Amino acid sequence: MNAQTDIFPKITDDGLEQLRRRTGKLITGSLEPWCHEATRDNIRHYAHGIGDDNPLWCDPDYAAKSRFGTIVAPPSFLFACDRIVSGYVGGLSGVHAMWAGADWTWHEPVLRNDEITTEARLKDLIEHQTRFAGRAIQQIYHVDFFKQDGTKVAEADSWCFRTDRDEARERGTKYKEVKARAPEPYTDAQLEAFYDLYAKEEVRGSTPRYWEDVSEGDDLPKMAKGPMTVTGFIAYAQGWGGLYIRANKLNWRQITAHPGLGIKNRFGVPDCPERVHWEDEFAHMVGTPGAYDYGPERCSWLTHHMTNWMGDDGFLRKASCKIRRHNPVGDMLVISGKVTRKFVEYGRHLVEIEQAAHNQHDELSVLGSGVVELPSRAG
Template sequence: MTQIVESEERFPLITSEALDELRSRIGEPFERPAPHVTEATADSIRHWALGIGDENPLWLDPQYARSSRWGEIIAPGTFLYAFDRVVSGYVSGMPGIHAMFAGTDWKWHRPIRLGDRIEAQPVLKDLLELKSNFSGRSVKQTYHVSFVNQDGDLVSEADSWCIRTQRDVARERATRESVKPRVWSADEIAEIDSHYENYERRGGTPRYWEDVREGEALPMMLKGPSTVTSFVCFTQGWGSLYVKAHGPAFEMFRKHPALGIPNDLGVPEPPERVHWDNELARAVGVPAAYDYGPERISWLGHLMTDWIGDDGFLNRLNVQVRRHNIIGDLTACNGAVARKWVEDGNHYVEVRLLAENQRGEHTAIGNAVATLPSKG
C-alpha cells in the first residue's frame, strides 16, 4: 500500500528536515532571480500602471505631472513589485512545495521619481508552521525587503509572505471544487462597462484632511472580470517570477529541477502556469486559473491613490490575500475611513480596505495609511 501511495504522489511533501534546513537561512543573503525593472523610466512606469488599470496622468503625462506638487512624473508605490522577485512571491528552499503568495505590508518613505535607480535588499525574516484545512501541513514564509535608491535613501520597506502548501494534499482537500468560473451576460458586461466609463479619480483636486470624516466610504472601484489576458497584461508590467523561454528556460530548469513540471506534451513549464493553465490550477486545489496576489494588492493601492488625490501620499499598505481570484471573477475594491489624526505636523488618515468578488467572498483585506494636505 505504501508503494502505491508514493507512486501516485506527483509532488513532494513538507518535511521537518526541509524546514530545519530553511530556518538555517534566516537573516542570510541568498541567490535570487534578476529583477524585471532596475530603473523608473517613463516606459517601465507606464507598463506597470496600465498593467493594473491605473491611468492616472501623474504617472503617465509629463506635462500634467510638472503642474503637480511633485513637479515631475512619479510612480505608484506598488511599482516596486517589479523591482524584486522576492517581494512578489519568489521563495527559496523546499523545492517542489507550492508557494501561494499571501500578502505584503508596504511602508513608503519617499516617492519613486522618474529616473530613480532602485536596488532591493531582501532577507528571509521568519518561518511559521501552520495547519491548514486547505493543504494539511503548511508554512508561512516571510521576507523583509528594503528598497534603496541611487542616493542611498530608503525609498520603501516591505514584509512579504507566501504560504507553502503540499500540492497533492491541497488537491485532495480542496474546499472550492464546486466553484465554477462565472459566465457573464451581455447586459452584465454593459453594466460593468458603464461603471468604468463613469468612474472618476480625485486627481489634482486636493482632498483636505479637514474634509474627511471617520466612517466615510471610498468610491467603489471595479477590477475585472479577470481573464488570462488581464493576467498577461499585469505580467507585462510586473515581469513574473519564472516566465522564461527557450534556452534561458531550460537553464532555469537545470538549476532548479523542481520548477520544471511537464505539461501534456512532456515539455517542462514552471508552476507559475497555474495563472493560465486550468489543469495545473486544479492540481494544486484551485478550481481554475487564478490571478497574481501582488496584482490584487496593487488594485487596492490604486483605490487609495485615486481617493487621496495627487497632493496626498500613500505611506502604508498592508494587505492579506485571502482567497483565489479565478478567471471570470469580478472584484469590487472598497474602503472606509477608520480614523484620522495629526502627528509631528502631518495629517494622517487610516482606511480599512476590502476586495470582494461577485460571490460575496472577501478575497483580500487590509488597511492603508495616507498623508493628506491640510487647509491649515
C-alpha cells in the same frame, strides 16, 4: 479531478529546518529584478498592467505641473524591482508557493529614472493548518528598497504560503463548492452594471483632498477589477515581469539551476509553475478552481484604490494586503473602503483606511488597509 497517486514533492521537517537556518541572513545571488530603473516606459507598463490610468504616472506634461515636477511611479511599482517581495521564495524545492500578502511602508516617492536596489532577508516561518491544503508554511521576508543616493524609499514584509499540491488537489476542502459550480456566462445586463463602476471611476488628480474635509466613516468610491481573464493576468505580467517566465535558452538555464522548478506539461516538457495563472489544467493540479490572478497584482489594486482617492497631493505611507481566496478566470471583484481614523503624527495629517474586496458571489477575496498623508488647509 479523480484521485491519483501523489506526484509532487512534500513539505518535510528536514527541509523546514534547513530553510529556518537562513533566517536573518542577507540574500545574495537572487534573480535579477524585472526593473532596475523607474523609467517612463517601466512605470507606464506597470500602471497599465493593473488598469491604472492616473496621468501622474503616465503623462509627462501633466506630471510636470504637479508638486513632483515629473512622472511618479505608483507605490506598488516596487513589486517590479525585487523578486523576493514578489514571491520568489527559496528552499522547499518543488513545493508550491502562493503569494498571500504584504505590509508596506513608503518613506519617499519613486520618481522617473530613479534607480532602485534592494536588500532582502528571510524573517520568519510560521506553520498553519488550512482548509486549502492542510499543513501550510507561511514564509515571510523583509525587503528594504533604496534609490541611487542611498535613501530608503520603502520597506515591506511579504509572504507566501508553501503548500503540498497533491494535498490541495485531492483532499483540500476550501473550494469544494466552487469546483462544483457550473460555469454561468454573464448576461449583457450584468456586464453593463459592472462596467458602470469603470465609467464612474474617479481619479482625484490635481484637485487636493484636504485632511480637514475628510471625516471618519467616509466611504471611498467602489472600484471594479475584472472580469478576470488570462489576458488581464498577462497584462499584469508584462509590467511586473513574472517570476519564472523565461524563453528558450534562458528557460533551460533556469530549470537546470533549479531542478524542482520545471514541471512537465502534457508534452512532457518541463514548464514553469507560474502557468497556474494562464493554464487551467495545471491550476487544477495544485488544487485551485482554475487559472487565477497574481497576488502582487491584487495588492496593487488595493493601493490603486487609495491613490485614486487621495489625489496628487496625497502620499500613501502604509498599506497592508491579506489574500483570502483565489480569483479564478471569470470572477468579478469590487473593492470597497472606509475611513476609520483621522490623526496627526510628527506633523503629518494622516487618514487610516480599511478595505475589502468581494467577488460576484459576495465571497471575501482580500482584506486591505492603508495610511494616507493628506495636505492640510493649515499648511
